[in-house]
Amino acid sequence: MAGRVPDVLAAVDLGSNSFHMVVARYSHGQLVILDRLREMVRLAAGLNDGGRLDEAATERALRCLERFGQRLRAMNADSVRVVGTNALRRAKRKRWFLERARAALGHPIEIISGLEEARLIYSGVVHTSPSSPDKRLVIDIGGGSTEAVIGEGLNPLLLESLSVGCVGLTTICFDDGRISDRRFERARTSVRLELEPIVEAYKKLGWVQAFGSSGTVRVIADVIRRLSPDSPRITLDNLRTLADRVIAAGHVDELDLPDVDVERAAVFPAGLAILLEVVENLGIDRVRVAEGAMREGLLYDLMGRFTDEDARVRSVRAMEKRYHVDSLQADRVEATAIKLLAQVKNDWGLEDPLAELVLRWAARLHESGLDIAHSKYHRHSAYLMQHADMPGFPREEQLLLSALVGGHRRQLSQEALEDLVTPWDRHAEFLIVLLRLAVLLHRGRSPQPLPDVRLRVKGRNLTLELPARWMKEHPLTLEDLEQERGYLKEAGFRLNSE
Numbered sequence: 436m437a438g439r440v441p442d443v444l445a446a447v448d449l450g451s452n453s454f455h456m457v458v459a460r461y462s463h464g465q466l467v468i469l470d471r472l473r474e475m476v477r478l479a480a481g482l483n484d485g486g487r488l489d490e491a492a493t494e495r496a497l498r499c500l501e502r503f504g505q506r507l508r509a510m511n512a513d514s515v516r517v518v519g520t521n522a523l524r525r526a527k528r529k530r531w532f533l534e535r536a537r538a539a540l541g542h543p544i545e546i547i548s549g550l551e552e553a554r555l556i557y558s559g560v561v562h563t564s565p566s567s568p569d570k571r572l573v574i575d576i577g578g579g580s581t582e583a584v585i586g587e588g589l590n591p592l593l594l595e596s597l598s599v600g601c602v603g604l605t606t607i608c609f610d611d612g613r614i615s616d617r618r619f620e621r622a623r624t625s626v627r628l629e630l631e632p633i634v635e636a637y638k639k640l641g642w643v644q645a646f647g648s649s650g651t652v653r654v655i656a657d658v659i660r661r662l663s664p665d666s667p668r669i670t671l672d673n674l675r676t677l678a679d680r681v682i683a684a685g686h687v688d689e690l691d692l693p694d695v696d697v698e699r700a701a702v703f704p705a706g707l708a709i710l711l712e713v714v715e716n717l718g719i720d721r722v723r724v725a726e727g728a729m730r731e732g733l734l735y736d737l738m739g740r741f742t743d744e745d746a747r748v749r750s751v752r753a754m755e756k757r758y759h760v761d762s763l764q765a766d767r768v769e770a771t772a773i774k775l776l777a778q779v780k781n782d783w784g785l786e787d788p789l790a791e792l793v794l795r796w797a798a799r800l801h802e803s804g805l806d807i808a809h810s811k812y813h814r815h816s817a818y819l820m821q822h823a824d825m826p827g828f829p830r831e832e833q834l835l836l837s838a839l840v841g842g843h844r845r846q847l848s849q850e851a852l853e854d855l856v857t858p859w860d861r862h863a864e865f866l867i868v869l870l871r872l873a874v875l876l877h878r879g880r881s882p883q884p885l886p887d888v889r890l891r892v893k894g895r896n897l898t899l900e901l902p903a904r905w906m907k908e909h910p911l912t913l914e915d916l917e918q919e920r921g922y923l924k925e926a927g928f929r930l931n932s933e
Contacts, residue, residue, distance in 0.1 A: 440741040441513030443469070446733030447503060449536075449544065451479035451522035452578025452602050452702060454496070456503045457730045458510050461494060466734055472506060472652075474499045475698045479522040479579045479602040486527035493532060500539040507541065516737045518555075518729075518829065519546045521579025521600060533856065543856070545829030549564035549596025553582040554746075554826050555732035557591045560648050562735045563727030569643035572719070575728065576651040576709050578602035578702070581626075582631065583713070584638050593640055597629040601651055604705035612687040619682050622705055626712035634716050645717075646725040651706035651733055654699055656724045661693040669722035674711045681707060736827065746827025751796045756822065758803040758838050766809045769798035771885060776866075779892045784858075793832065794866050797839035798873060804840075816839025817851065831856050835863060842867040843874050846925040868928060872899065875915050897923075898931045906932075 440461045448455040451477045459466040476499050488496075507515060523529060537543050547555070558577045564571075568588065575582040579600040585593040606608045608622040647669065659677060660667040661827020668741070684690045685699045695703055716721060739745050755762060772794050779785055804815025820837035828836070838851040842863075852863050876885055889900035899916070906913055920930045 437645070440738055443512045443514075444734055444737050445507055445510070445512060445515045446516065446730045446737065447517040447540070447542070448728075448733065449478070449496070449517065449519040449523060450577055450729075451520060451580070451600055452477055454478075454499050454503070455728075455730050457504070457734060458507070458512055461738065466738065466861055470506065470510065472503060475677040476501075477578065477698075477702075479525075479600065480606065482522060482525060486525055488526055488532055493535075493561070496532075497535060497539045500536055502830055504540040504542075514737060514741075515542045516733050517542050517544045518552075518733060519544055520552050520729075521549070521596075521598075522602075523578060524549070524830075525579065530856070545831055547829045548824070549580055549582070550594050550824050551826060553579070553584050553594040553596050554591055555736060556582050556648055556729045557584040557586050558589070558735055559595070559724040559727035559732030560646055561586065561589055561727075563731050564646070564725060567644070570641060572637070572642035572715055572717070573725065574645065574646040574649075574652065574710070574722065575646050576601060576647070576706055576713075581629075581709055581713070583637065585637060585642050593636065595633050597633075598643060599626055599629045599708065601702040601706035601710060604709065605702045608702050608708075609687065614682055614685055614687065616682055619678065619704065619708060622708035623712050626709050627665055627716065630712060630716045630742060634673070637717055641643060645719045645722050647710070648725040648728040649721045650699075651702075652710060652722065653724050654694060654703070655707060655710060656722075658692050669710075669714070669724075670720065670839055671711075671714050674707070674714060678707055680709055683919070684704055688860070714881045746780045747796070747825070747832070747838040748827075750825040754800055754819070754825070758800075758806040758819070758857050760800065760802055760806075761880075763882070764802065764877065765799040767877045767880075768801070768870075768873045769795050771888065772798045772869050774888065775869045775890050778890050779865075779869070782892050783862070785862060785865060787858075787862075789832070790862065790866060793835055793839060794869060796836055797843070797866070797870055799873065800836070801840045801843045801870065803905075813841055813844050831859070835859050838863050839864060839867055839870055843870045849926075864926070868897070868923065871919065871922075875919055876912065878915060879909070879911070895927055896929045898933060900933045 443460055445458040453473055457468060458471040476495045478492055478496055481489045483489055517540060533544050547855060557573050560573045570585055570587050573584045577600045579602060581597045581599055583595045584591050604622055608618050613812055618765045656669050659669060659673050663673055666673060681704050690700045700918045736746060766901050776791060776794055801816055804812035804818050807815040817840050820840055821833060825833060834854055838855060842852055852860055886902045886905045890896045916932050923930045
């Protein structure tokens with residue numbers, strides 16, 4: 436699936452505190468940054484106790500996305516990837532917001548898991564840092580979560596996403612802006628509780644250099660550099676000194692710190708408490724400020740999808756090996772499914788490149804559940820696709836993949852389609868039908884190639900053409916088609932064979 440990398444790529448990071456956009460040109464194998472935009476939206480602060488986004492946060496987000504969308508159109512970005520993180524992971528009943536956000540920006544929004552966020556952060560840091568064979572620790576303090584990754588070269592070895600960020604912690608400990616010893620210690624304790632389960636594993640694996648990639652780390656570094664020019668580094672001692680100064684201020688409105696504007700001041704004490712606890716508990720000597728972050732990771736991940744470095748392909752290959760998939764059978768089903776797709780994609784509106792990709796992946800992984808049990812193995816396969824850690828896959832694509840593999844045999848259930856985003860909530864049914872037919876035609880697992888197979892569709896009416904002689908020689912396939920006709924009829928499809 437490798438191809439030409441688009442001339443202009445863009446990545447949009449809908450963080451819990453700030454929205455970021457970076458636009459780059461692909462030139463001679465490298466990404467050259469053309470433009471960056473950042474707006475503090477504080478989306479996480481707009482989540483109420485029920486997980487609903489309030490009107491003010493929604494309007495701030497949509498106005499920001501309209502501005503981002505205008506810039507993207509002006510710069511003729513050929514390929515754009517937009518992801519939402521912790522705040523959108525936590526938000527309830529968010530489909531209406533995602534639809535409005537897509538209209539404002541002009542591009543669909545993926546919601547990624549915490550571990551996928553950590554992977555992309557690490558990728559952004561290492562791709563924008565000098566190469567090194569040493570292990571690196573990367574810390575990213577966001578509005579709703581804090582990611583910690585240890586990696587070697589381009590490969591992350593240990594990833595965690597902690598449910599504590601500067602916006603969420605501000606709401607808990609500094610909601611009225613007041614700062615005191617007791618409140619700051621409460622904030623540190625909250626962070627310590629999140630860190631406790633991972634500390635030993637991280638210390639055991641170890642690292643040589645530690646990097647901070649967030650705006651929080653960058654601002655703290657700038658403040659320390661201005662206040663302590665003789666020791667301009669992020670160290671435990673400097674963080675403690677800065678914490679004393681912040682507590683002494685008594686209120687965020689009284690913070691007299693260089694490089695900290697009004698918007699940043701509101702979440703600064705919480706961000707400082709997080710970084711202080713991370714440095715102290717992990718025993719970090721010094722934190723270096725990284726140039727890149729998740730948006731750069733998104734750009735490189737996006738570029739990889741046009742080369743041979745698509746992280747999703749690597750995840751599919753790893754799943755095949757882990758669950759002992761019969762690769763020859765997967766090859767056969769994949770080839771037939773793609774041939775059928777080529778014949779009907781225009782009629783069924785499946786021209787989006789993701790349709791072919793997800794059909795390929797489903798064909799390769801539809802039997803993964805056999806490694807658990809043969810009975811109802813398609814349900815086991817669907818569960819694995821939905822819940823496994825699959826680097827490179829946003830949540831929506833995993834749900835789509837799960838729906839396909841779970842629907843490839845027996846009765847077609849509409850339940851798995853209900854959680855899919857537009858337009859896949861409509862298109863998934865068609866992809867499932869193609870996968871079902873491909874699996875059916877290869878049920879005998881014969882290495883012999885199929886004859887010429889033709890599929891015509893008109894709406895939900897399908898006509899499958901197979902040579903009469905071949906059908907006569909394969910009576911079990913004829914019987915399977917008759918049973919499949921009944922299954923498809925229950926789902927509103929009509930299958931004819933000639």
